[in-house]
Amino acid sequence: MDAGQLSFEQYVRDRKVSLSRIAYLLTGDHHLAEDLVQQTLLKMAGRWRHVVASGDPDPYVRKALYHEHVSWWRRARRRAEVAAPAVDRSMPDSTDPVAVAVAVQQALARLAPRQRAALVLRYFEDLSETQTAEVLGCRVGTVKSQVRDGLARLRVLAPELADLLEVQS
Template identity: 45%
Template sequence: MNGTRHEEFRAYVAERGPALLRAAMRLTPDRTEAEDLVQAALAKTYLAWDRIHDRAALDGYVRRAMANTQISWWRRRKLEIYPTDELPDRPVDDHTRRSELRDALGRALRRLPERQRVTLMLRYYEDMSETEVAHVLGVSVGTVKSTVSRAVARLRDDGALGDDFPGPPPPHS
């Protein structure tokens, strides 16, 4: 891979890395395994970089590579797990509350006006800076800030979320 392509790949990873990690976290709840999954998929993408002519399809290519890799890892582990008559001594985590909160948050997001929902998704799910969100939506940075502020306030006031909604994560930019 020549220097230009190498820089192009590095720029892609720098820009899309956080979003790809979030996608990997949907395939496996373990952050370390999700990071490994992203790295494995990016290694495959790096090797195929010259064959991927449609750069708009890169996310799809990497996500497909993550899914295929995760399936391969799951199958390999499945062969390593054997039934036993003894139950493990450690308790299994109950993720029910986290699932309930995720469902409630999804419903609360759908109750937001579309502009607030889209702004929140771009800002926190896609991990875009306020400037990037403003550019994508064709509005000022101040409009993005006020829209996010109003949306978060509505989510905090949403009775279905209760006291469990702390607000969005701190911005990365």
């Protein structure tokens, strides 16, 4: 089925899990991730014909998801800050994928939102630097510096993930 004939309902069925994963990595919270995906899809539903007319809807929806997240953290920054949750800094068992996933999620939560978004799009969504720049609405050089700085920050904030971070460099 070509993108022009793709119904909104079918797109949501096919991509909701992937969009939820991106949203979770951006927000660090399952409930906020669900809200972020729902809010983004609600906005997409009203313009679905325009979205599919442009071709592949994935880049458009990812960009909308990211921009919705940005507006959330901008609003949150204006409100009083809430104390960050306690972080487990013990070394994750590298043979336990759940422990590694939790450690990565906690480490990502400690990054600045733009660094977190750049890392999520590059390494979890496997987008190219150019595609990531398009989603974030910035230049490729900015993506490169956000990824570089994000990885460097993770090395300081989460030394327990050093082996995993070396693979990504």
